[in-house]
Amino acid sequence: MSDDRCESTAVRTLTALGAAVLLLPTAAPLAHAQEGWLPQDLESADRVGLVLDDGSLRLDSEKTGATAAPRREPGRAGSGLATFPEQPLTEATDVLDVRLQTDGAAEDVTAEARGTRSDGMWTEWHPVPEGGGRVILDSGVSHVQLRVELDGADSALDGVRLRPLEPLYAEPDADDEVDGGGDVDGDGGDGTGEATVPDAPYSARLFATRIGLVGGTTANGHTVRPDDHFVALPSRRGLATRGGGEYTVRVCTTGALGPEGRGDTETHEPRCAYLPVWDVGPWNITDDHWNDDRQSWRDLDRGRPQAQAAYAEGYNDGLDGFGRRVANPAGIDLADGAFRHGLQLPTNGWVEVDYLWTGEYRARAEIATSTQSDPVIVRGGPGTEFDPVGLAAHKANVDVACRTEGDAATGPFGTGGTWYRIGEGHYVPAVFADGGAEAPECGSGTGLPTP
Template sequence: MTRRYLFPLALATVLTAGLATPAAAAGDAEWRADLTTVDADDTGVGAHDGAIRLDRAAPTPASARAAVRTGFLLLEPHDLGAPANAVAATVESTVPAGAEVAVDVRGALGGDRWTEWVEARPDAPAVLPRAVGTVQVRVALTAEKATPEVRRLDLRAFSAPARTDGVTAEAAGLSYRVYATREGLVGGTTANGHVIVSRDHFVALPSRRGLSAKGTGTYSVRVCASNGRCEWAPVWDVGPWNTKDDYWNPSATREMWKDLPQGKPEAQAAYENGYNGGKDQFGRTVANPAGIDLADGTFWDGLKLTDNAWVTVTYQWTGSGPAGFVRTEAQNGTVNVRGGATSTASQVGIAANYAQVRVECQVTGQSVTGTQGTSNLWYRIASGKFVARAYVSGVSGATAC
């Protein structure tokens, strides 16, 4: 990433601290983030004199259609030395009106799998759903006009009372019926820095808690239409309508709109019931109940949709059990999902490059050669839907169907 040298702003300094966290104790892991450089994993930010600021060309999340520039500094994973489930953040920053600095934390689950991102707020630490030995921190910067600046970030990991979300996900993951719209916007830039191409394959959800970094599918969904077709695709953008509406999460841990039932997007409530005066978080009148945006390839080729529609979305990272990631030779490639364990079986969907797939079981079928070598094993990733093992990496513990 090109380093940008930006002029400083004469603004008041804001110190954001974990005020509600317990005092540091023996055994807590403490460290200071490196704010001196940015690299290819970072989006829309630049480093100058040991501080991080939004790049002048920072993208506006295409799906949200709101004039809020967004950038992310993704720090290297940090080994805690001992398991912990909470991280407090102290931030020294300059935040002008209309701007925001947020610190997100996630925990490593092994095998390229992570917990969802959880924000470490000024009055509360990020509490993860389980204790982990490695965490990763992401600094999110947003601005309508003048950019915020982060000069120092101190972090502390410790043990806190476990979360009580009150929900146990099925092995396949949480699943809800929501309204889908086509994102389009070819040539635009997504929240994670991906430039949208024709017939692209990804989705947008209205919260950065489930946003994958560019070129990864840590957070992916399975989207199924009423015609029986499904696509597995990574979450690469934030929207539609809102940017802080993780509606798939329990109300108690939902980022905003905590009085809405789990699984109901704020835009749907606003459109159907006049919730929040019929407006989104930006004060815009909601024109449809969309809870997911689909890239053109996902919309047209994966699901064979011709108009906006109600779909069933399964949030893959909320599941448990064996899982892997689709790997194709082409950057924007896809793998056919078949109705049986052979390449001559009917195509019943598509799995996009990088997408995470949950494996129900495996069967022996036609031998196929792909990015992961040659194999006659096929994974069942939904009822009546199979993908060749030759195109899926990282699966461990799959049992016979």
């Protein structure tokens, strides 16, 4: 473990404090759910540290070490994770009923649920009450997905099922007016000839540290490689599936690097990296500080991690959620490649973090490389004559603001001269992105200049 990083913590879902999880004894099942539940196939789950034994999921006794199961909070025994395939619903809803059939202590089996919004993006994960119960998502969803963590060799998951319930949200009528206009002509605009500006993602200034721990296993089951490109955030709510990038952050250096109030004023050339969230930490595991209605530490301002407040102000007597003395104000961890090559950080330091899934995607695309591990160079314009300004990791989900023509490039999706603008002064070749072709041309009613 690197000396400049707090001990990695991971993967225990705490359900009692989740504001998005409520017991709703009066909620009624939808018509199609009354015919039966939607069972989850244990064999089809993506399993990390678990085996299917006589029809039940149990911890793999041969793989419970530090490099074979999701990283976990201090002092815990081995744990395993099962992520089930997404399932479509016949009617959209924001309320789910989830039931777990277990053998052993109920507290050793924890579950989370999420769904896809109308724009195709996932909601964040929401914890399921201990033993199962009703979950309220933050949006109406058309597809649902579950994941279950198993902790302890004496516990087993024998079955899991869910059913959609009557939604709490109100679906707008077809002839209702949409606030702020709408795309009435299908061109991505509001009918005035100008493209509508999507809601910006939430942004926060955080202190970043380096993960290290090559060969270890992240909270979503990824084995950490040398020069890896991902991040850890101190909550499972934005934890992507293994190998996925549905929760991606844009991390940019901002200048001063030293800890707040400690006098280090070293400066750094600004760079940005687009990185998926594959681990949980540092310090805490229920501190979704980017949310207005955060799961824990609700008296803190939005965007201020608990560890930062504990370090700088003695919040919670200077301790984290596990009672450990907070040794740095870290609110994000960077894998080695992101730290050294993406941002070229000489040491731990302050960064600006955009939580891309909290905004509105205009034209979502997923970065892809042939090696499935190397990142794509992000340049200041659509051509190799423009300086590199950062990196975009394989699987990172980015928003394509517009497209333009530039130097020809060859990538996983062929050869072409189209480039995507994915951020202010950030361009990548379209042949390294899956999706984004529906984005408008730069300068054609987008409000963005043609490079």
